[in-house]
Amino acid sequence: MSAERVLPGDDERTAFRESLAALRERARTRGACSIMELFASEPERLARLTLECGPLSIDLSRQRLPLAELATLFAHAGAAGWQAGRERMFAGEKINTTEHRAAFHVALRASNPMTLAGDGDVTPAVRETLQRMREWSAAVRDGRHRGGGGERITDIVAIGIGGSALGPDLACQALAACAHPDLRIHFLANIDPAAWQSVRQGLQCRSTLAIISSKTWSTAETIANATTVRAWLIAGGIPPAELHRHFAGVTTRADRALEFGLSESTLFSFADWVGGRYSLWSAIGLPLMVAIGADAFDELLAGARSVDEHFRTAPIERNAPAMLALVSLWNSLALGTQTEAVIPYSAPLRRLPAYLQQLQMESNGKSVDIDGATVDYPTGAVIWGEPGTDAQHSFFQALHQGPAIQPVDFVLVAPPPGPLSKAGAMLLANGLAQAEALLRGDHESDDPHRRCPGNRPSTTILLDALTPRSLGALLALYEHKTASLGWMLRINSFDQWGVELGKRVALRIGALLADPSLPLPGDMDPSTSALVERLRRR
Numbered sequence: 001m002s003a004e005r006v007l008p009g010d011d012e013r014t015a016f017r018e019s020l021a022a023l024r025e026r027a028r029t030r031g032a033c034s035i036m037e038l039f040a041s042e043p044e045r046l047a048r049l050t051l052e053c054g055p056l057s058i059d060l061s062r063q064r065l066p067l068a069e070l071a072t073l074f075a076h077a078g079a080a081g082w083q084a085g086r087e088r089m090f091a092g093e094k095i096n097t098t099e100h101r102a103a104f105h106v107a108l109r110a111s112n113p114m115t116l117a118g119d120g121d122v123t124p125a126v127r128e129t130l131q132r133m134r135e136w137s138a139a140v141r142d143g144r145h146r147g148g149g150g151e152r153i154t155d156i157v158a159i160g161i162g163g164s165a166l167g168p169d170l171a172c173q174a175l176a177a178c179a180h181p182d183l184r185i186h187f188l189a190n191i192d193p194a195a196w197q198s199v200r201q202g203l204q205c206r207s208t209l210a211i212i213s214s215k216t217w218s219t220a221e222t223i224a225n226a227t228t229v230r231a232w233l234i235a236g237g238i239p240p241a242e243l244h245r246h247f248a249g250v251t252t253r254a255d256r257a258l259e260f261g262l263s264e265s266t267l268f269s270f271a272d273w274v275g276g277r278y279s280l281w282s283a284i285g286l287p288l289m290v291a292i293g294a295d296a297f298d299e300l301l302a303g304a305r306s307v308d309e310h311f312r313t314a315p316i317e318r319n320a321p322a323m324l325a326l327v328s329l330w331n332s333l334a335l336g337t338q339t340e341a342v343i344p345y346s347a348p349l350r351r352l353p354a355y356l357q358q359l360q361m362e363s364n365g366k367s368v369d370i371d372g373a374t375v376d377y378p379t380g381a382v383i384w385g386e387p388g389t390d391a392q393h394s395f396f397q398a399l400h401q402g403p404a405i406q407p408v409d410f411v412l413v414a415p416p417p418g419p420l421s422k423a424g425a426m427l428l429a430n431g432l433a434q435a436e437a438l439l440r441g442d443h444e445s446d447d448p449h450r451r452c453p454g455n456r457p458s459t460t461i462l463l464d465a466l467t468p469r470s471l472g473a474l475l476a477l478y479e480h481k482t483a484s485l486g487w488m489l490r491i492n493s494f495d496q497w498g499v500e501l502g503k504r505v506a507l508r509i510g511a512l513l514a515d516p517s518l519p520l521p522g523d524m525d526p527s528t529s530a531l532v533e534r535l536r537r538r
């Protein structure tokens with residue numbers, strides 16, 4: 001690219017680079033401050049950094065971020081086009097530039113018309129699908145939809161992977177308390193035959209129904225598992241003419257699902273502007289709707305909608321997703337953090353870290369900017385975590401005394417009104433205690449082995465209860481944090497080309513393992529060749 005050529009967007013790029021340089025400089029000099037001293041010198045700190053967002057309360061005050069630095073962060077958000085990105089997303093523009101698609105998941109939970117740029121209002125189609133889901137899931141739940149032999153459905157095998165599984169899986173576990181008591185939902189994602197072996201324990205063909213969810217209907221794991229389950233149903237005596245009573249499908253590729261043998265009446269579609277990891281709100285949520293019922297699913301959408309409204313309208317200093325993104329950016333620049341832990345103090349939220357891993361790492365694990373230029377700033381923090389208090393007895397040692405700073409999001413659930421059980425109180429006390437311990441450290445002992453440095457940043461997110469509404473809000477909060485961070489980093493948060501490489505390579509190796517007579521390609525690396533040969537000898 002010649003230096004003289006003025007490209008559209010050059011001004012934006014220059015503004016971004018300048019504001020990022022300014023932010024980097026501030027972060028380099030101010031990151032070493034003490035959070036306790038900030039509390040002492042900034043009386044308004046707690047109020048300024050506690051944000052209300054629907055059923056969520058978010059406390060960012062324990063971040064190592066002086067209030068005076070917010071101005072530089074806001075200036076960067078402006079220069080990076082955060083506000084414009086947000087507006088373009090809500091306007092249904094093709095912000096996923098490499099796939100030439102909108103990222104319009106907000107339209108899935110909107111109560112007002114939402115116009116896809118260059119197209120019409122998408123909400124009538126969204127509502128129509130929701131209505132079909134409502135009717136079908138009600139029929140399964142109340143026993144009107146039966147298996148081929150006339151038996152009531154007791155078990156649903158939800159087949160899908162990645163974005164077509166993680167959301168419903170998390171939500172089914174999180175909301176198990178309000179699920180149908182006589183329906184069990186099993187998730188089958190992994191292609192490992194052991195996964196199906198474990199799911200099929202105790203299943204009866206006649207009372208089992210499979211929901212196959214795949215946006216593309218081409219994902220190897222999902223098609224393989226669907227084929228296995230179909231063969232199991234046939235072997236179990238379900239006549240081919242009755243198979244349709246044991247399957248439903250969710251996809252953007254109805255043609256492929258019909259070819260697989262599904263019937264049109266149990267096919268549920270969604271649009272290609274719904275990204276896999278943003279798809280829980282679409283027909284991908286069908287297993288969840290079967291579990292908790294359509295009214296509770298509506299509540300989930302309402303919770304997400306409340307955060308959409310907040311995100312769309314709140315000024316940046318009160319905008320919870322934007323502030324989470326800015327904190328993430330600050331930590332990476334000021335403290336050199338490369339990971340973010342998420343610790344739900346709620347056993348039903350045990351799958352939250354896995355869900356957030358895909359959401360954030362598939363979205364922002366990128367090394368080139370929106371123009372394809374290699375970035376020279378940190379992106380794509382590793383997201384990880386486990387539920388508390390379990391995690392306290394495994395990796396928290398490293399959080400307290402390890403050399404690297406790993407910021408933590410503590411996710412707590414407020415207890416119901418009334419007296420708190422002893423165990424419930426201990427759970428909450430532990431969540432609060434860990435955040436305080438990371439902040440204060442332990443400087444009492446003369447023994448260096450016992451001292452904890454403290455001054456380690458964390459965020460606390462408090463849900464008013466664990467309900468469909470608060471869960472919807474929590475997930476939408478992280479969705480918008482992820483997109484906001486993408487805009488602030490000037491990357492495309494909505495594609496995932498890196499995943500394709502592994503799929504291609506696996507196809508080639510799969511063929512070699514399946515047919516030992518095939519010669520090993522000369523361009524295969526020595527390690528892979530040796531392992532393929534060893535496995536073929538077995």
Ligand code: F6P
Nearest residue numbers: 162163164214215216219276499
């Ligand atoms: O792993 C890549 C990916 O494309 C994810 O983005 C997606 O959620 C998942 O695979 C499943 O894809 P599909 O829904 O098309 O089966």
